[in-house]
Amino acid sequence: MSQDPITLVSKDDKEYEISRSAAMVSPTLKAMIEGSFRESKGRIELKQFDSHILKKVVEYLNYNFQYSSINEDDDDIPEFEIPTDMSLELLLAADYLNI
Amino acid sequence: MITNKKIKIDVPEKLGLSEKSFEQSWEIIKHAIDHIYGDDTAELSFEQVYRTVYTIVLNRKGLVLYNKLKTYIIQKLSLLRETICKNSARDYEMLETMVRLWETQCNCFKIIGDLMMYMDKVYCKPNRCLEVYDMCLDLFRVEILHKCSSFLISALISDIEEIRNLGSLDSKHTNLWKVIIGMMETLHGNRDSFFLTDFEPVLISATEEYYDKIIDIKLLTPIDSLEKIKQLKQFEDVLDSSFLNADSHSKLKTVLENVLIWGKLSDIIEDLTYEAMELLDEKLLQEIYDLSSEEKYRFAIIEAIKSYISKSAIKIPLKDGSRKKGQNAITWSSEVVNLFRKQHLFLKSINFGSIQLNNLAADKSIAILEDVFSMYFSKEESLSSEYFSTYVDYCMKRAKDNDVEMVTIKQDLLDSTRLIKLLSKKDTFEKTYRKQLSRRLLQQRSVVEIEKWTVQMIKKVLGAFFTSKLEIMLRDVSLSSEILQGFKDSMTNSIEYLSFVPQVLTRISWPFQSSNPIDEIVSLPPRMSQVLAGFEGYYSSRYKERVLKWAHHLSVIEIGCQFNTGYYEISFSVYAGAIFLLFEDYEELTLKEIYELTHIPEEYVKSLVISMSTVPRCKILKKSSNSGSTKFSVNYFFSSSNRKVKVPVIAGPVLSHKSENLANHNLVDTYENEIIMVLSATIVRVMKTEGRLSHQRLLEIVTKQTLPLFDVTPSIFKRGIQLLLEKEYIQRDADDTSYYHYLS
Numbered sequence: 001m002s003q004d005p006i007t008l009v010s011k012d013d014k015e016y017e018i019s020r021s022a023a024m025v026s027p028t029l030k031a032m033i034e035g036s037f038r039e040s041k042g043r044i045e046l047k048q049f050d051s052h053i054l055k056k057v058v059e060y061l062n063y064n065f066q067y068s069s070i071n072e073d074d075d076d077i078p079e080f081e082i083p084t085d086m087s088l089e090l091l092l093a094a095d096y097l098n099i
Numbered sequence: 100m101i102t103n104k105k106i107k108i109d110v111p112e113k114l115g116l117s118e119k120s121f122e123q124s125w126e127i128i129k130h131a132i133d134h135i136y137g138d139d140t141a142e143l144s145f146e147q148v149y150r151t152v153y154t155i156v157l158n159r160k161g162l163v164l165y166n167k168l169k170t171y172i173i174q175k176l177s178l179l180r181e182t183i184c185k186n187s188a189r190d191y192e193m194l195e196t197m198v199r200l201w202e203t204q205c206n207c208f209k210i211i212g213d214l215m216m217y218m219d220k221v222y223c224k225p226n227r228c229l230e231v232y233d234m235c236l237d238l239f240r241v242e243i244l245h246k247c248s249s250f251l252i253s254a255l256i257s258d259i260e261e262i263r264n265l266g267s268l269d270s271k272h273t274n275l276w277k278v279i280i281g282m283m284e285t286l287h288g289n290r291d292s293f294f295l296t297d298f299e300p301v302l303i304s305a306t307e308e309y310y311d312k313i314i315d316i317k318l319l320t321p322i323d324s325l326e327k328i329k330q331l332k333q334f335e336d337v338l339d340s341s342f343l344n345a346d347s348h349s350k351l352k353t354v355l356e357n358v359l360i361w362g363k364l365s366d367i368i369e370d371l372t373y374e375a376m377e378l379l380d381e382k383l384l385q386e387i388y389d390l391s392s393e394e395k396y397r398f399a400i401i402e403a404i405k406s407y408i409s410k411s412a413i414k415i416p417l418k419d420g421s422r423k424k425g426q427n428a429i430t431w432s433s434e435v436v437n438l439f440r441k442q443h444l445f446l447k448s449i450n451f452g453s454i455q456l457n458n459l460a461a462d463k464s465i466a467i468l469e470d471v472f473s474m475y476f477s478k479e480e481s482l483s484s485e486y487f488s489t490y491v492d493y494c495m496k497r498a499k500d501n502d503v504e505m506v507t508i509k510q511d512l513l514d515s516t517r518l519i520k521l522l523s524k525k526d527t528f529e530k531t532y533r534k535q536l537s538r539r540l541l542q543q544r545s546v547v548e549i550e551k552w553t554v555q556m557i558k559k560v561l562g563a564f565f566t567s568k569l570e571i572m573l574r575d576v577s578l579s580s581e582i583l584q585g586f587k588d589s590m591t592n593s594i595e596y597l598s599f600v601p602q603v604l605t606r607i608s609w610p611f612q613s614s615n616p617i618d619e620i621v622s623l624p625p626r627m628s629q630v631l632a633g634f635e636g637y638y639s640s641r642y643k644e645r646v647l648k649w650a651h652h653l654s655v656i657e658i659g660c661q662f663n664t665g666y667y668e669i670s671f672s673v674y675a676g677a678i679f680l681l682f683e684d685y686e687e688l689t690l691k692e693i694y695e696l697t698h699i700p701e702e703y704v705k706s707l708v709i710s711m712s713t714v715p716r717c718k719i720l721k722k723s724s725n726s727g728s729t730k731f732s733v734n735y736f737f738s739s740s741n742r743k744v745k746v747p748v749i750a751g752p753v754l755s756h757k758s759e760n761l762a763n764h765n766l767v768d769t770y771e772n773e774i775i776m777v778l779s780a781t782i783v784r785v786m787k788t789e790g791r792l793s794h795q796r797l798l799e800i801v802t803k804q805t806l807p808l809f810d811v812t813p814s815i816f817k818r819g820i821q822l823l824l825e826k827e828y829i830q831r832d833a834d835d836t837s838y839y840h841y842l843s
């Protein structure tokens with residue numbers, strides 16, 4: 001399996017790069033990457049999400065990946081900020097990606 | 100939350116819901132599954148399928164999709180099933196196909212499961228139905244495993260048996276079995292895995308049957324069978340560990356033990372053990388013993404060991420007869436000791452593991468031997484006790500202050516004491532031992548140090564109570580020599596030519612009857628009586644309150660005498676010596692004259708004189724018949740090959756006849772009296788602590804306490820009680836006569 005970063009594609013064809021390991025935080029993405037489907041080549045189209053949502057998703061995946069290994073009691077973990085107006089859409093994306 | 104500030108939330112335009120109909124969506128999924136089964140997913144978009152499932156589930160069509168999927172998988176599986184069941188190939192190939200199918204199916208199920216991840220989360224969990232992957236596995240179980248189970252199981256078993264027949268491991272086969280068993284363990288119905296419910300019982304019974312048939316013990320010698328069984332067991336062990344989990348492995352092990360060891364080996368276990376014992380092959384015995392950890396099995400072996408030893412013990416000839424009794428006793432005992440020693444040495448090297456025997460000795464080999472020998476002795480009863488005492492006597496007499504021999508004799512004695520512990524009639528042993536010990540001590544036939552040591556050893560195994568009298572006897576002897584020293588020192592005019600060794604004995608501790616009546620009246624030659632009187636004086640001045648009585652009949656006198664042929668030292672009983680000394684002053688004497696001079700009863704004089712004048716070895720007197728009266732004189736032509744001559748004590752015919760019956764009767768009597776004395780002492784001890792006891796309970800306690808010494812018979816017990824009632828140590832309860840009170 002290659003260690004190339006994964007490209008996530010949004011509705012308006014904007015591309016976001018994310019490291020393979022960070023993408024694996026989402027079981028859905030993990031299944032896509034590890035399977036033998038078209039997505040395993042490293043390009044995953046998530047056409048139902050707007051680019052700003054996807055951007056936030058990528059941000060979260062990185063955030064989660066970065067801090068998941070750290071003890072939760074640690075004070076150093078910064079709050080992950082979610083703009084209120086995006087909350088519903090992000091909720092849907094999270095449900096979809098199982099994160 | 101602050102509510103007066105309005106927050107705007109963007110509403111997604113279309114909540115991911117597509118307008119596609121369910122049918123269209125299903126087509127997409129079906130298409131995907133087909134591709135998965137065809138192992139051709141490279142062009143397929145996971146995202147598309149995932150989104151389809153997502154949409155369907157969001158549209159609350161989860162149940163429909165779930166069922167649809169189920170039917171479709173069933174369809175797929177039944178198609179595949181045909182390929183297996185139709186296939187009438189050899190067992191191994193059948194297994195191979197099965198494994199391939201299982202592995203590919205698992206893979207497919209996994210992918211389908213991934214695609215349906217959203218459904219698992221949103222539909223399956225809340226509705227409590229199997230997740231897609233598990234549902235597929237379950238379908239596999241129902242559709243493939245159950246429907247092909249008979250084929251599969253028989254194929255697997257016959258393949259296993261084939262390998263067993265070959266007798267060599269084949270990792271290709273075992274790996275295959277491992278996968279199949281792994282599959283069986285994964286798939287489970289309501290409770291237990293298919294492996295547990297369907298396969299394991301079959302495997303176990305098949306194994307049992309297989310090994311039951313494979314070896315016929317009757318055609319092989321015991322040793323060969325053992326080898327064969329060991330080999331089979333080892334192979335099966337390795338084989339099982341290569342493809343079974345630990346649980347089933349141990350189950351099969353038990354089965355194997357049952358079949359091979361119980362079913363087959365138990366018939367010959369006795370022969371085998373005997374063989375090992377015969378060859379003194381500890382390795383073999385250990386091997387046999389370790390074959391199974393089953394307690395039943397180990398007991399069987401231990402029983403066999405016991406029976407072997409007791410058989411060899413019985414083989415030792417135990418002759419009972421008055422003739423050569425001493426010799427018989429010595430040969431028998433030394434052989435018994437040797438057997439014990441040999442088997443102990445042998446069994447010591449065997450590790451018996453942790454097995455609970457009746458006998459609680461820490462050393463299992465000792466425990467076994469003790470069991471065997473105590474059983475053996477109990478068969479022989481008092482004879483063995485008597486013989487053992489005689490054996491110790493023999494060892495004692497052999498022991499001189501010679502270091503080399505001393506070590507072996509000590510070892511002999513040590514081993515003897517171990518066996519003495521097991522004697523069933525210890526009281527007989529004690530009685531005989533005391534008699535022989537007294538003889539040894541008085542005649543100075545043994546080394547006192549060793550006597551003391553041996554008594555200590557006996558004390559260790561039998562307890563202080565048993566040896567108290569023996570210890571007093573030994574103490575008397577030591578004390579006597581001290582007194583003698585004191586006496587000698589006190590004597591101003593020492594009598595050089597007469598060496599005098601008194602033994603002051605505590606009467607109750609020595610196994611003698613009260614003193615011989617002759618001792619009161621006998622008159623000894625003046626030189627002797629002079630010494631005795633001197634000693635009496637010395638003793639009573641030292642111990643005023645004690646009474647000293649001479650027991651001449653126990654003593655020995657030694658006289659040096661110059662005959663024509665040479666100088667001899669002759670040892671006599673005191674009476675005979677006194678008679679012989681008369682001839683210092685008289686040339687010739689008749690029996691009557693001797694009687695008058697010595698006051699020894701005439702009949703007894705006669706027998707003493709006869710023993711001195713007729714026994715060839717010590718014919719120191721000669722008889723001459725002159726004008727009707729028989730006269731005796733010293734036989735100056737006496738000659739002997741040894742310088743030391745012993746005059747045997749022949750009990751006078753008349754006196755002995757009378758006294759023998761009397762003595763026999765007396766012996767039983769004294770023995771019983773002794774028992775009653777000990778018994779009443781025990782009763783008093785018990786009553787003193789308990790205060791009030793019922794007859795039955797008292798009998799139980801007393802029996803238990805005196806068990807190492809003798810068996811309490813009810814009649815003796817009653818006599819003991821009677822005695823104590825008379826002496827008012829105890830009293831019957833006024834209300835309930837079966838109770839006794841202690842009277843302080």
